[in-house]
Amino acid sequence: MTHGSSEQNDVPEKPVIITINGRPCRAGKGETVLAVAIREGIPVPHLCHEESLAPYGACRLCLVEAGKPGKTEMTTACTLKAADGLEVITDTPQIVKHRSILFELYLAEAPKSEVIKEMAARYGVTKTRFLKKMETDDPLSEKCVLCGLCVRVCNEIMGAGAINFINRGPYTVVNTPFLEPSADCYGCGACVKVCPTHAVVMEEAGSERVMRSWSGTRVPLAACSCCGMYYAPRELAARTLAALDPHLDQDLAGLCPACRGKRIAEREILARQGGAGNHA
Amino acid sequence: MRIESEAGLRTLQAAGIQKLKPKQPRIAVGLATCGAAVGGRKVYESLREAIDRAGADIDLVTVGCIGYCREEPLVNITIPQKPLVILHRVSEADADEIVHSVMDDQVPEDKALCRVPSWDHVTGVVMQYGKGFANIPLYEDVPFFAPQRKVILRNAGFINPEEISEYFAIGGYAAAWKALHGMQPEAIIAEVEKSGLRGRGGAGFPTGLKWRITRDAPGGTDKYLICNGDEGDPGAYMNRNEMESDPHMLIEGMIIGAYAMGLKNGLIYIRSEYPLAIERLGTAIRQAREYGLLGDNIMGTGFSFDIRITRGAGAFVCGESTALVASIEGRTGRPHPRPPRLTDPEGGLFKKPSDLNNVETWCNVPAIVANGSGWYAALGAANNTGTKVFSLVGKVDRVGLVEVPLGTTITTIVFDAGNGGANGKKVKAVQTGGPSGGCIPLRLFDTPVDFESLNRAGTIMGSGGIVVMDEDTDMVDIARYFTGFATGESCGKCVPCREGLKHTLLLINRIQAGKATGKDLAILQEVCETIAATSLCGLGQTAPNPVLTTLSYFREEYEAKVRP
Ligand SMILES: Cc1cc2nc3c(=O)[nH]c(=O)nc-3n(C[C@H](O)[C@H](O)[C@H](O)COP(=O)(O)O)c2cc1C
Ligand code: SF4
Ligand code: FES
Numbered sequence: 010m011t012h013g014s015s016e017q018n019d020v021p022e023k024p025v026i027i028t029i030n031g032r033p034c035r036a037g038k039g040e041t042v043l044a045v046a047i048r049e050g051i052p053v054p055h056l057c058h059e060e061s062l063a064p065y066g067a068c069r070l071c072l073v074e075a076g077k078p079g080k081t082e083m084t085t086a087c088t089l090k091a092a093d094g095l096e097v098i099t100d101t102p103q104i105v106k107h108r109s110i111l112f113e114l115y116l117a118e119a120p121k122s123e124v125i126k127e128m129a130a131r132y133g134v135t136k137t138r139f140l141k142k143m144e145t146d147d148p149l150s151e152k153c154v155l156c157g158l159c160v161r162v163c164n165e166i167m168g169a170g171a172i173n174f175i176n177r178g179p180y181t182v183v184n185t186p187f188l189e190p191s192a193d194c195y196g197c198g199a200c201v202k203v204c205p206t207h208a209v210v211m212e213e214a215g216s217e218r219v220m221r222s223w224s225g226t227r228v229p230l231a232a233c234s235c236c237g238m239y240y241a242p243r244e245l246a247a248r249t250l251a252a253l254d255p256h257l258d259q260d261l262a263g264l265c266p267a268c269r270g271k272r273i274a275e276r277e278i279l280a281r282q283g284g285a286g287n288h289a
Numbered sequence: 290m291r292i293e294s295e296a297g298l299r300t301l302q303a304a305g306i307q308k309l310k311p312k313q314p315r316i317a318v319g320l321a322t323c324g325a326a327v328g329g330r331k332v333y334e335s336l337r338e339a340i341d342r343a344g345a346d347i348d349l350v351t352v353g354c355i356g357y358c359r360e361e362p363l364v365n366i367t368i369p370q371k372p373l374v375i376l377h378r379v380s381e382a383d384a385d386e387i388v389h390s391v392m393d394d395q396v397p398e399d400k401a402l403c404r405v406p407s408w409d410h411v412t413g414v415v416m417q418y419g420k421g422f423a424n425i426p427l428y429e430d431v432p433f434f435a436p437q438r439k440v441i442l443r444n445a446g447f448i449n450p451e452e453i454s455e456y457f458a459i460g461g462y463a464a465a466w467k468a469l470h471g472m473q474p475e476a477i478i479a480e481v482e483k484s485g486l487r488g489r490g491g492a493g494f495p496t497g498l499k500w501r502i503t504r505d506a507p508g509g510t511d512k513y514l515i516c517n518g519d520e521g522d523p524g525a526y527m528n529r530n531e532m533e534s535d536p537h538m539l540i541e542g543m544i545i546g547a548y549a550m551g552l553k554n555g556l557i558y559i560r561s562e563y564p565l566a567i568e569r570l571g572t573a574i575r576q577a578r579e580y581g582l583l584g585d586n587i588m589g590t591g592f593s594f595d596i597r598i599t600r601g602a603g604a605f606v607c608g609e610s611t612a613l614v615a616s617i618e619g620r621t622g623r624p625h626p627r628p629p630r631l632t633d634p635e636g637g638l639f640k641k642p643s644d645l646n647n648v649e650t651w652c653n654v655p656a657i658v659a660n661g662s663g664w665y666a667a668l669g670a671a672n673n674t675g676t677k678v679f680s681l682v683g684k685v686d687r688v689g690l691v692e693v694p695l696g697t698t699i700t701t702i703v704f705d706a707g708n709g710g711a712n713g714k715k716v717k718a719v720q721t722g723g724p725s726g727g728c729i730p731l732r733l734f735d736t737p738v739d740f741e742s743l744n745r746a747g748t749i750m751g752s753g754g755i756v757v758m759d760e761d762t763d764m765v766d767i768a769r770y771f772t773g774f775a776t777g778e779s780c781g782k783c784v785p786c787r788e789g790l791k792h793t794l795l796l797i798n799r800i801q802a803g804k805a806t807g808k809d810l811a812i813l814q815e816v817c818e819t820i821a822a823t824s825l826c827g828l829g830q831t832a833p834n835p836v837l838t839t840l841s842y843f844r845e846e847y848e849a850k851v852r853p
Contacts, residue, residue, distance in 0.1 A: 064626060065625070066626035066783070066825050068784060069785055069824070072823065085626070107818075107819045107822050107823050110789075110815060110819040111819065111823065114784055114788040114816075115788075118784070138812050139792045139812075139816075140792065155781065155787070157782070173621075174621065177778075177779065177781045178777055178778065178779035178781045178787055179787055179788065179791035181787065
């Protein structure tokens with residue numbers, strides 16, 4: 010919006026105000042309607058949104074009615090940029106109707122997911138009329154809703170590209186190429202963290218981390234040179250250390266976070282006392 | 290060899306006419322993929338042998354397809370001073386007879402479909418062939434051709450698509466000369482806007498407006514112009530024929546568009562299932578470069594533009610603009626939400642603003658520039674100008690490509706051109722727009738075929754496939770077929786399309802198995818409405834149309850199959 014011709018740099022930009030369900034809300038520059046709603050505590054269901062990733066628009070749950078007064082349309086809140094004067098309604102009869110069907114589809118797709126069941130129930134959907142998916146040995150425990158978040162953090166944020174979508178349409182699954190253990194997986198666990206339905210399974214097995222969901226990919230762990238505890242994927246730890254600037258001291262580099270903390274504290278104490286303490 | 294003067298272009302045209310109307314007779318075999326599929330190549334080879342055996346002075350060439358697929362293989366004969374004669378249903382066994390007749394300046398009249406004393410190639414040239422053969426019906430009296438108006442298919446079946454000289458002969462590249470030498474880019478865009486041309490890829494977006502947006506987008510000349518040759522709907526093959534029969538028409542349209550938009554990179558996206566189109570376009574692009582029609586300093590104007598071909602792996606969804614860009618960039622063909630649109634800096638190919646138009650959209654451009662927007666706007670109907678090629682297939686008597694002005698009724702297409710049901714059966718409905726379209730029942734056949742009227746009937750124009758169904762067709766089965774297609778082609782990104790279509794298919798299968806109840810019909814309707822309303826891209830948004838339209842127009846067929 011430009012108003013006036015001689016705007017100075019120090020004049021603050023006109024704030025963007027949108028209304029959600031009649032309530033005026035301030036929006037940051039480039040913020041999406043979904044981000045505003047989340048910040049304001051206005052419930053809009055969503056499964057594929059993640060602040061650190063670009064809008065994706067796959068789960069279709071964040072439907073809202075939005076537009077200028079009198080000229081609104083149903084759209085997804087996560088892909089809609091907040092523009093000044095935008096009016097948003099989160100629960101029209103039309104939205105409720107379509108969202109309920111979408112929840113029924115999710116309940117059939119991920120029958121084992123408690124998260125989906127709870128979310129659907131919050132919007133009044135407790136049963137599905139669709140045939141529930143039945144799969145034996147699903148590496149994602151019949152909980153995956155293909156929101157794509159794991160694939161996207163792995164590719165776009167970690168840059169590992171260990172997992173991706175396989176097949177298309179209703180046959181789509183997420184896994185490693187050729188369903189073989191992945192040499193590209195760092196074992197960082199970002200996929201586990203970001204999964205909205207807790208479908209991705211990861212376990213620690215002694216000196217290795219096992220990505221159960223990803224074709225049993227095994228990632229060696231680094232052992233703390235002090236206490237011997239396995240504390241991080243070996244290669245990821247090495248890469249992270251190599252990327253630090255300035256570098257970490259040699260005697261800190263091989264330690265687990267707990268031992269590292271202890272060692273730093275010891276050094277502080279030594280430095281203050283000006284020599285070796287007698288209680289080390 | 291480079292064309293740098295109008296006189297040079299005219300010399301090439303004169304040389305081309307010598308090929309189209311040589312001093313000796315010319316036999317041309319229709320060899321687009323359709324002709325080849327019914328034995329056209331064998332016909333060509335046996336004609337070659339027959340000519341050699343007889344030691345006859347006859348030219349033998351390949352041409353594209355005039356569109357009358359039911360009558361193929363088609364063979365044209367040009368004898369000096371005589372009308373061009375189209376022979377139909379020619380077989381290898383006819384080769385000697387044809388060659389011997391032609392040696393006597395005759396044609397086997399029992400094999401003749403029609404004669405063409407003169408032909409309007411639309412871009413300023415009316416080819417005069419000659420008089421005679423009065424016993425053979427005139428082209429315009431052949432019922433299949435009578436309601437047609439050939440603008441896009443103006444050269445298809447007449448010229449050799451592998452010979453640029455024959456394209457010069459019919460006035461080819463004169464429109465590009467006129468545009469690049471005589472018109473400001475702005476004037477060309479205004480001309481296309483005034484013509485009313487709307488995109489032929491399905492949505493009918495005004496072409497001139499899209500060009501203007503692309504031209505005005507930031508990025509200088511480093512933008513992309515893309516031709517969408519993905520053509521993936523079952524039953525649609527007009528784009529294939531346009532590329533196979535007249536590739537230079539497409540290239541000329543793209544050159545004019547590139548100049549109007551002021552950009553230098555062109556790309557044609559074709560599915561790998563179209564090997565002949567890829568081969569012929571590749572040849573045409575090489576020839577155009579040799580003549581200085583592509584590359585640097587086109588026609589001596591200082592304007593530079595070139596075209597590359599990118600092959601798709603044949604996914605229907607890759608015809609969708611954002612998936613198409615992903616596919617060209619080497620990523621999986623999955624759509625993303627728009628905006629950003631292709632014309633936006635962030636949304637285009639390789640993050641450059643890009644213009645995407647359908648093959649047939651480009652093919653209209655040289656005709657518009659050659660004849661003016663007024664001439665074009667007078668074709669067709671208000672707000673739906675020009676002609677459109679439809680592939681008339683299914684249970685119709687005369688299968689083929691039908692080009693008619695927009696606004697022509699379904700009746701005209703199916704009954705006048707198509708002669709109604711095959712084997713005398715009664716026609717019940719047509720499906721337009723492939724898996725994205727819907728069924729229109731016979732009682733609505735007065736509907737004019739234009740973007741808006743089809744939408745009102747619950748279907749879409751799509752790329753122009755018209756599939757005819759007769760009294761024996763099970764409409765529920767039709768819905769199942771198209772739903773199955775869309776389910777298989779869904780990219781799987783968003784839940785309504787991925788899961789919703791799967792359950793739609795399961796429900797239809799239940800109905801077909803006699804296991805469904807009235808409740809299932811209600812669920813079917815509900816889920817289809819949600820898929821249409823909430824899917825991310827056009828595939829999902831339109832995929833329920835076959836079910837929704839058959840549910841509304843042929844509900845009794847569903848009801849007869851379900852228990853109360
Ligand atoms: C699922 C899907 C498939 C499509 N397939 C094609 C296609 O094969 N060819 C085409 O030109 N347009 C296709 N489109 C439309 C394109 O996205 C785009 O609108 C068109 O190419 C623009 O060209 P136009 O303005 O000349 O029509 C498809 C759209 C969707 C949603
Ligand atoms: S509508 Fe279908 S094809 Fe389009 S993005 Fe969604 S799943 Fe993919
Ligand atoms: S959060 Fe908007 S579509 Fe998933």
